[in-house]
Amino acid sequence: MANLIQNEMMKLLARKRIQVVGIIVAVLVLLFTYAQYKQVEEQREKLGTTDWRASLQQQIIDIQNRLGSSRMSDDWREQLQVSLKQQQYYLDHNINPTEPGAPSFVRMFVENSSDLFIPLLVMIIASDLVSSEHSLGSIKLLLTRPVKRWRILLSKYITLLLAISAIIAMVGVLAYLLSGIVFGYKGLNTPVITGFTVEGGNLDTSQVRLLAQWKFLLMDFGLVWFVAVVVGTLAFMLSVLIRSTAAGMGVTLAALISGAILSNMVSSWESAKYLFMVNLKLTNYLNGVAPPIEGMTLLSSMTVLFVWWAAALVVSFVVFTKQDVY
């Protein structure tokens, strides 16, 4: 099996797919870094640079005053205490909360790219992994070697998983290194507020707590990786089913884009939550953003994605091992 994976890696690298993905990521990171930098600059002009410490101090005093008042629900009090802690941390560690360091940039970048950009990158690799063998005709040589078909497909799938991991790692590393040049590398330990849940249209803050930014980033990356694997597996299945790479890419692209559109307009179509494409923004659950359809939770979304993943994998293997190759 190691030999087969080595083969697939050799082909992937020779076709410069990973390299292309790396360049795309680098260019986009630079673009976003510049955009973010412009934004920060504008804010700085508005607020002035020296002011932020004083205004943060003022905010903290405000919160302390409100906490002193007795007419307040426990929930609300807890939430205020959490944000008090966060702001105290900013002050103690001399961090301007409106100016991101590299870690905040990475977080922003990953969270925004999880439902479209990273799936697209994964698609570049996944969608021709099998269909290109058909279009090249090399499938005839590949399948007439003394190796069972499922082993060949498995080696391709493992290669895909490795490539996806490499892409996610590349996004993280490039975003951190490149944005750090502008924003600085500090901020890995900055606390981030998390634990919001939305239930019945209300923000439930009872679970709110602070988390070090690097832990939060790990969670983000874990979820993004999971999404990428699901999308990759679906594109992989299409690559088995549809012999034309372009057609397979088209279908994946249509699904991804329709997901982005649907997320904004399906709130009344409840069963749409079983579609994989409206479940791709898992990181929103960490930030307490309301899901596109009521009743969706992190667990339900992951379950839906898992079912799609399993089905795609079963279909891929059954079709690939049974099909006649012309």
Place this chain on the structure above:
Amino acid sequence: MSTVTLSVSNLRKMIKGKEIIKGLNFELQEGEVFGFLGPNGAGKTTTIRMLVGLIKPTSGSIEICGYDVKNDFTKAMQYMGCIVENPELYPFLSGYDNLLHFARMLPEVDEHRIAEVVSLVGMQARIHDRVKTYSLGMRQRLGIAQALLNRPKVLILDEPTNGLDPAGIREMRQFIRALAEQEGLSVLVSSHLLSEIQLLCDRVAIISKGEIIQVDMVANLLNKQEKIIWRIEPIQKGKEILRRYTEVVETDDGYLVTPYEEKQAAIWNRELITQGTQVLEMNRRLPALEDLFLELTGGGEGIG
């Protein structure tokens, strides 16, 4: 004296309710070149794809060196090398990387063996160039090198001379003969070019519409069907006279064709002369497989 390396029995394939291959039976012996001859659409490629495991037969069995392709796929494939249609290797890899790629899929094929097959097909000079820079002839040779990596007992080549120039065809033919005679390989070659099969093969199976019409030694088939070609003036009278003795076919370009019978030919000739016709030409001809094929399939198939 010889052992069977490939045996096919009662092989059938249905596609969408239509029987494409209708019960094929044949065997390959060690060291022989076996031709698979038929017009396009006769089922040659479908059959070959079943032999190499790309298409699953509806019924029937295929054994390579005693291993069933369906039940013992990996063992059977260890004894087989093939090129199905064109040798479609990875154009973005070098020739050597292509061989390395396929060697990794085979048990006990090391770099030494790769070097061996490279020199066998005479590719040492260009082996580290990318395949996309190769000519068709070089790709064909690389394809053969790839097929020989695992020291197969059976070599299956679908249209091996397709697209080659005359020198390439000749070279390929000599190479295939050498493999069969010196290394004892069984080679199955499919072609719609009858002249090709005639020059290359020991035995031939003629296939049409999914059935084998005849399997025989190439030499035997040719012997049976020798002909005399006549040019007689006036042609109608000559035809009448010959008709009294044997079957006559008139060709479009003004010749008469009769079967060759050694004892009779002189009598027919004397009769023609005494009746006052002029015999301008009288040729004995070994027929090409082409004639034979048209005869066997009832003509009108359109070859090539």
